[in-house]
Amino acid sequence: MDILWTGVFALLLIGYFALEGSGIGVGMLLPALGGTQPDRDRVVAAMAPFVLANEVWLVAVAGVLFGVFPSIEGEVLSGLYPLVVTLLVSWILRDAGLWFRRRLDGHAWRAGWDWMICLGSYGLALSWGMALVAMAGGLSGSPIGLPGLGGGLVVAAAFAFHGWTFLSWRLPGQVTGASRAGGALLASAGVAALPVAVLLAALAPWLLEHIAPSGTLNVLSVMILPFAPLMLGAQVWVWRTFGPRRAADRVPSFF
Amino acid sequence: MDVLDLARTQFAVTGSLHFLFVVLTLGLAPLVAIMHTRHAMTGKPAHERMTRFWGQIYVINYALGIVTGLVMEFQFGMSWSGLSHYAGDVFGAPLAIETLGAFFLESTFLGLWIFGWHRLPRWLHLACIWLVTLTAYASAFWIMVANSFLQNPAGAVERGDHLVLTDFGALVTNPMLTMALPHVLGAGLWTGGFVVMGASAYHLFRRTADRESFTGSLRLGVVAAFAGSLVTVGFGYAQFGPVSLFQPDKFNGTPLAGIGLGFMILIGQLLQVLIMFVLLPTVYWLPRWRWAHPILMLITPLPFLAAIFGWLAREVGRQPWLVHGRLTVADAMSPGLTKGMITLSFVGFVGVLGLLAVVDYLLIVRTVRRGPAAVTLGADGPADSTERAHALSL
Numbered sequence: 001m002d003i004l005w006t007g008v009f010a011l012l013l014i015g016y017f018a019l020e021g022s023g024i025g026v027g028m029l030l031p032a033l034g035g036t037q038p039d040r041d042r043v044v045a046a047m048a049p050f051v052l053a054n055e056v057w058l059v060a061v062a063g064v065l066f067g068v069f070p071s072i073e074g075e076v077l078s079g080l081y082p083l084v085v086t087l088l089v090s091w092i093l094r095d096a097g098l099w100f101r102r103r104l105d106g107h108a109w110r111a112g113w114d115w116m117i118c119l120g121s122y123g124l125a126l127s128w129g130m131a132l133v134a135m136a137g138g139l140s141g142s143p144i145g146l147p148g149l150g151g152g153l154v155v156a157a158a159f160a161f162h163g164w165t166f167l168s169w170r171l172p173g174q175v176t177g178a179s180r181a182g183g184a185l186l187a188s189a190g191v192a193a194l195p196v197a198v199l200l201a202a203l204a205p206w207l208l209e210h211i212a213p214s215g216t217l218n219v220l221s222v223m224i225l226p227f228a229p230l231m232l233g234a235q236v237w238v239w240r241t242f243g244p245r246r247a248a249d250r251v252p253s254f255f
Numbered sequence: 256m257d258v259l260d261l262a263r264t265q266f267a268v269t270g271s272l273h274f275l276f277v278v279l280t281l282g283l284a285p286l287v288a289i290m291h292t293r294h295a296m297t298g299k300p301a302h303e304r305m306t307r308f309w310g311q312i313y314v315i316n317y318a319l320g321i322v323t324g325l326v327m328e329f330q331f332g333m334s335w336s337g338l339s340h341y342a343g344d345v346f347g348a349p350l351a352i353e354t355l356g357a358f359f360l361e362s363t364f365l366g367l368w369i370f371g372w373h374r375l376p377r378w379l380h381l382a383c384i385w386l387v388t389l390t391a392y393a394s395a396f397w398i399m400v401a402n403s404f405l406q407n408p409a410g411a412v413e414r415g416d417h418l419v420l421t422d423f424g425a426l427v428t429n430p431m432l433t434m435a436l437p438h439v440l441g442a443g444l445w446t447g448g449f450v451v452m453g454a455s456a457y458h459l460f461r462r463t464a465d466r467e468s469f470t471g472s473l474r475l476g477v478v479a480a481f482a483g484s485l486v487t488v489g490f491g492y493a494q495f496g497p498v499s500l501f502q503p504d505k506f507n508g509t510p511l512a513g514i515g516l517g518f519m520i521l522i523g524q525l526l527q528v529l530i531m532f533v534l535l536p537t538v539y540w541l542p543r544w545r546w547a548h549p550i551l552m553l554i555t556p557l558p559f560l561a562a563i564f565g566w567l568a569r570e571v572g573r574q575p576w577l578v579h580g581r582l583t584v585a586d587a588m589s590p591g592l593t594k595g596m597i598t599l600s601f602v603g604f605v606g607v608l609g610l611l612a613v614v615d616y617l618l619i620v621r622t623v624r625r626g627p628a629a630v631t632l633g634a635d636g637p638a639d640s641t642e643r644a645h646a647l648s649l
Contacts, residue, residue, distance in 0.1 A: 056359050066346075067350060074336020076332065088603075089604070092326070
């Protein structure tokens with residue numbers, strides 16, 4: 001049971017990087033790839049149907065952290081305090097940009113929120129990179145520093161690559177000028193998730209040491225595992241419905 | 256204010272903001288699902304217009320529900336790590352179940368519903384909004400399980416320096432939960448009903464297009480508010496039993512808890528009398544009584560206000576305890592939390608979320624005023640049948 005729930009936690013966190021990494025990368029590239037407003041609309045329309053299904057993986061990570069590793073949860077979140085603040089504020093601004101940008105018609109309104117999407121995406125990528133470095137260092141010392149910044153840049157580059165591949169898959173030959181198949185997207189997802197996967201492998205013994213007692217884990221298993229097929233099925237449905245094969249980009253959709 | 260006061264205020268403000276948006280989400284979800292069902296069964300374009308119109312309002316409101324919820328979820332570990340150390344083995348379980356078994360599905364199906372317009376098969380698309388409703392209610396259940404544990408730590412015993420879950424059945428049948436959950440869900444339906452009623456009254460008063468649709472939605476809003484108010488008030492009074500048993504001094508300890516309770520009952524009772532004896536009996540004629548429409552618009556915000564007063568009573572009345580009788584709020588605060596840290600996050604969270612909340616309400620008002628013709632939920636363009644044929648043929 002201990003290994004199962006540690007595995008679930010790792011799967012959720014790796015899944016978040018592999019899936020939402022593309023959305024964050026697209027957000028970072030938004031000004032670079034979308035020179036005009038219609039271009040940016042197309043880029044946002046390409047990623048928007050996936051955002052809700054992707055970002056929820058991190059909400060699940062936080063929930064499992066609390067339920068399965070309660071003694072770690074407080075230590076990690078208060079140890080990374082300033083980074084958690086920038087991560088959350090970035091996330092909020094990015095989401096607000098996505099949800100609000102088309103609610104008014106003015107050019108300045110939409111362009112302003114597009115910048116918020118970009119800014120928030122950079123904030124997310126850099127905060128994550130710095131948080132991973134701080135975790136690797138055992139949360140000793142300040143979580144913000146030069147090595148952390150290096151980690152932030154690595155994660156940002158990986159996300160940007162993943163976002164670029166996503167757009168080449170979703171809108172082949174259009175925004176990026178390139179076309180990528182599903183296999184290339186899987187590979188770039190692997191690149192985006194690699195840093196966190198390495199860290200999780202290194203931290204696995206520490207996680208197992210701090211896992212909740214079996215009584216709690218049994219309750220979680222009984223309550224959650226029956227829903228697992230539905231959760232995975234819904235995720236697969238999202239990717240099948242909004243993938244490039246349906247030619248859905250000809251009917252752009254927004255929040 | 257010292258560190259503890261700042262951390263408490265931060266949680267109180269984000270929690271209140273969260274519930275302002277969640278209460279409408281809970282109430283609007285079933286109403287949008289009902290409208291979508293009517294559209295799926297009849298296929299009438301007018302019903303699709305209304306589903307997308309109210310769905311758009313639901314979605315704008317939902318955005319703030321998400322971001323305020325995120326901040327709350329992470330704040331437990333940031334400011335209150337003592338809670339996860341002492342009670343995490345118990346309190347963490349319902350939170351984990353909520354995120355995985357409810358919110359994960361809710362978010363995924365909401366994405367499918369929003370972007371599935373004109374893409375998903377009709378009945379599967381309809382199933383999405385009903386699953387969104389169902390999982391939103393499941394979310395409310397698990398969050399209330401967690402909150403009720405703080406009010407009355409049932410199902411757990413103290414071993415060493417922390418609590419251990421011994422009786423899951425007792426955790427989910429906590430007397431502080433069983434009466435409070437319907438109260439909260441009823442308040443949601445009441446709030447959703449009032450928003451639908453108030454927005455419909457606006458369009459009928461302004462004599463805009465879609466007169467027939469808004470006549471129907473005004474009646475739906477009144478009926479939903481009536482059902483919600485019965486449940487809310489009934490299960491509100493029913494809570495005095497368990498409260499007097501487990502927290503006898505809840506409303507006498509601090510003035511704020513008593514004030515919250517008093518104003519909530521005042522608003523709730525007046526509105527319930529108005530709904531039961533005036534609005535419901537006249538619901539057939541109400542859409543035609545233009546003089547009454549400004550009054551309906553004016554009372555629309557009152558259930559929101561009552562909901563916040565209600566939570567103030569429940570949460571302030573728990574002080575100074577975080578887990579009642581076991582762990583104080585002061586002892587639960589993260590050990591290393593400094594005034595600089597909490598000030599930074601306070602400005603970041605409360606400032607940004609407060610600003611976005613104002614923007615969000617302005618956008619909702621604007622969406623209501625512009626009416627169904629301007630809605631572009633999901634796919635762009637007009638929501639008529641030719642558009643659908645066009646989209647599917649591509």
